[in-house]
Amino acid sequence: MKRSLIPTVLTVFSLVSCQEKRDVQxxxxxxxxxxxxxxxxxxxxxxxxxxxxxxxxxxxxxxxxxxxxxxxxxxxxxxxxxxxxxxxxxxxxxxxxxxxxxxxxxxxxxxxxxxxxxxxxxxxxxHTSNQHPWFLESKSGRDNPYRDYYVWAQKDTIADYLNKKVITLDSDNIQQWHDPGEGEDFYYGFFWGGMPDLNxxxxxxxxxxxxxxxxxxxxxxxxxxxxxxxxxxxxxxxxxxxxxxxxxxxxxxxxxxxxxxxxxxxxxxxxxxxxxxxxxxxxxxxxxxxxxxxxxxxxxxxxxxxxxxxxxxxxxxxxxxxxxxxxxxxxxxxxxxxxxxxxxxxxxxxxxxxxxxxxxxxxxxxxxxxxxxxxxxxxxxxxxxxxxxxxxxxxxxxxxxxxxxxxxxxxxxxxxxxxxxxxxxxxxxxxxxxTNPALAIGSLELPEATFPATIMAYFRNYENQSVFAIHNIGQEEVKIEIPENYTESLFEFGKVGINGSEVVLGPQSSMILEKK
CATH class of the missing domain: 3.20.20.80 (Glycosidases)
Structure with missing residues (x-):
């Protein structure tokens, strides 16, 4: 199968035509x-x-x-x-x-x-807001029924809590204990003082x-x-x-x-x-x-x-x-x-x-x-x-x-x-x-072949459908061998073409081929 370079993305018309031809809902x-x-x-x-x-x-x-x-x-x-x-x-x-x-x-x-x-x-x-009724009750005193809805520490015990904490990807661990204004008891708020953590x-x-x-x-x-x-x-x-x-x-x-x-x-x-x-x-x-x-x-x-x-x-x-x-x-x-x-x-x-x-x-x-x-x-x-x-x-x-x-x-x-x-x-x-179960719920398999560094390639397989997705994410044209029997194009982006057993991928171009 020979195909000239295709300069643009697949249009709505051609994609719909492909679906109608395959009668897939x-x-x-x-x-x-x-x-x-x-x-x-x-x-x-x-x-x-x-x-x-x-x-x-x-x-x-x-x-x-x-x-x-x-x-x-x-x-x-x-x-x-x-x-x-x-x-x-x-x-x-x-x-x-x-x-x-x-x-x-x-x-x-x-x-x-x-x-x-x-x-x-x-x-x-x-966490809740520090304006949530639970917290307003909780901060009103140590004997309040809602006190233990949140995490409280007296000033001289905060160091014990800090020693157990570790820095995580989504917090810098700075100032996670907050003073509600009394200076004696502090509440814990992982993200911000306006968001006290629930206990x-x-x-x-x-x-x-x-x-x-x-x-x-x-x-x-x-x-x-x-x-x-x-x-x-x-x-x-x-x-x-x-x-x-x-x-x-x-x-x-x-x-x-x-x-x-x-x-x-x-x-x-x-x-x-x-x-x-x-x-x-x-x-x-x-x-x-x-x-x-x-x-x-x-x-x-x-x-x-x-x-x-x-x-x-x-x-x-x-x-x-x-x-x-x-x-x-x-x-x-x-x-x-x-x-x-x-x-x-x-x-x-x-x-x-x-x-x-x-x-x-x-x-x-x-x-x-x-x-x-x-x-x-x-x-x-x-x-x-x-x-x-x-x-x-x-x-x-x-x-x-x-x-x-x-x-x-x-x-x-x-x-x-x-x-x-x-x-x-x-x-x-x-x-x-x-409209292609292999793309939605198929397994992911990596090719055994070695490609240029800018090539991203993988197989998606589900029951009797197998597709090969290939993306040239670089700025130079690349040619690669087509896996055997992957002859029907489902999707094209950028300048792509098929020449005999090779796919020609222009800069920043993609192609998805189905096995027949």
Whole structure:
């Protein structure tokens, strides 16, 4: 088979034609391998003109989420809180009034479920707000019934606690004990004084948390939880207690909803992450995120598939039921486009890698239109650009954007009309994944052949389908031998061509071939 060089990405028309020719219908692979869309409600869509995104705005845009191809939505915190980010909760059984009412949220949930879109909410239980009624009671005196809901130490005993602490990847261990104003008793707050840690040695606290979970699953009807700071339920020197807590939490939640979805944030290396799997069957793969960036920024192609193979094999030795939640960016990291040097082709190729790798991919809102942003965190969470500014009645205005602005980011309305846009690229790749089981749920196998350093290559195999994905992440043209019988092209990006038994890959180009 001979083919001339193809200068652009596969268009919507050609991808759809391929699907129609093969008569394959999209499959919803959630939770094992489906696509989840992360939304910061405050920045998504403002339905009432107050400058703040809201539940009704998300409801209005559910057709968009469905069009993109996502199977689920993860909402960043939606509960009442004194901060914009809402990771310090003041009421676990309510929603923030800026976002609407609980009835608004229930309507959103019902409309999402009509579209077979699952809803996962952030559950922040490592700590509360220092304005939570529990804490206000707790700090009022040593004899208060809520005193032991939190971790307290007298001034002269803090050193004993500090000696047990270790520096972790997500904290610098500085000033984690906080004075509420009396100078004698200090409370522990791992992240910040406004977020006092709950005391999970207290059985009353654990039961409070289980009851909160039951409320959201049974009375409200959400499909699952993203568990924030899951590694920090108990102190760092008690990891086994953390593991046991999450197993108990899972058991309690499964009493209400046997198929409850639980995804945990355990920000560490695989050896630390893996023991959480019996309690949290889905865990974010931060190694994937950082190795993806390293591969592209150093043009070292095979480090990502090799790392991913290592992680998958390691986790499967613990449980075959684990869900590998892969991410290319999220609300805590700089936007993907900034991480890749503002090179649109790099981002498009990076998402082609993620969507053809094993895992259950998470897409951070706005990534699919090439939004930009760097720290501080609020500028990674800027408003979504639905249309040009003078036409965009639903654009949130709670913050003045510095990075995702007109002229720097093309709004969605204009991207829809461009077959080579970020949006259509993401949409195509999700559709490709959902119509090829090998790409969604297939095994990952590494080639025996040796390739140039800039080549990233791997096989995905499931039952009678086998595909070979190959990405040239470098700046020079590369030619490689095609594995025998891999003759049908499923996807092409950049300048690619087939010449006899060779694939010709131009700079920053990709191809996915199916075995026939």
């Amino acid at each position: 999209p499959v919803n692979y959630w939770p094992k391998a489906g696509v989840t869309y992360e939304i910061f409600v405050q920045s998504f869509y403002d339905s009432n003109g107050d400058g703040i995104g809201d539940f009704n705005g998300v409801t209005q845009k559910l057709d968009y989420v469905e069009e993109l191809g996502a199977d689920a939505i993860w909402f960043m915190p939606i509960m009442p809180s004194p901060t914009y980010h809402k990771y310090d909760v003041t009421d676990y059984k309510a929603v923030h009034p800026d976002y609407g009412t609980m009835d608004d949220f229930k309507n959103l949930l019902a409309e999402a479920h009509k579209r077979d879109i699952k809803i996962v909410i952030d559950m922040i239980i490592n 999970f040695d207290n059985p009353k606290v654990r039961e409070e948390i289980y009851e909160i979970g039951r409320f959201w699953l049974e009375e409200i009807g959400v499909d699952g939880f993203r568990l924030d700071a899951a590694k920090h339920i108990f102190p760092d020197d008690r990891p086994s207690d953390n593991h046991e807590f999450w197993k108990e939490f899972r058991a309690e939640m499964e009493k209400i909803k046997p198929d409850v979805y639980l995804v945990g944030e355990v920000y560490d290396k695989k050896e630390v992450v893996a023991p959480y799997l019996p309690g949290l069957p889905a865990l974010f793969n931060f190694d994937f995120h950082y190795t993806l960036l390293e591969a592209f920024n150093t043009e070292n192609g095979m480090i990502l598939p090799e790392k991913q193979k290592e992680i998958i094999d390691f986790y499967q030795n613990i449980t075959s039921e684990f869900i590998d939640a892969t991410i290319s960016s999220n609300h805590d990291q700089p936007r993907l486009l900034n991480e890749l040097g503002s090179d649109p082709d790099k981002q498009k190729q990076a998402i082609a890698v993620m969507m053809s790798m094993p895992g259950a991919p998470y897409i951070y809102y706005g990534e699919e239109i090439g939004m930009k942003g760097i720290k501080p965190d609020e500028h990674i969470r800027e408003p979504f650009l639905w249309d040009e500014k003078d036409k965009d009645s639903g654009r949130a205005t709670w913050i003045e954007s510095k990075y995702s602005i007109d002229g720097e980011v093309t709004p969605l309305a204009q991207q829809r009309e461009d077959p080579n846009s970020f949006f259509n690229h993401y949409k195509q790749l999700i559709a490709l994944r959902n």
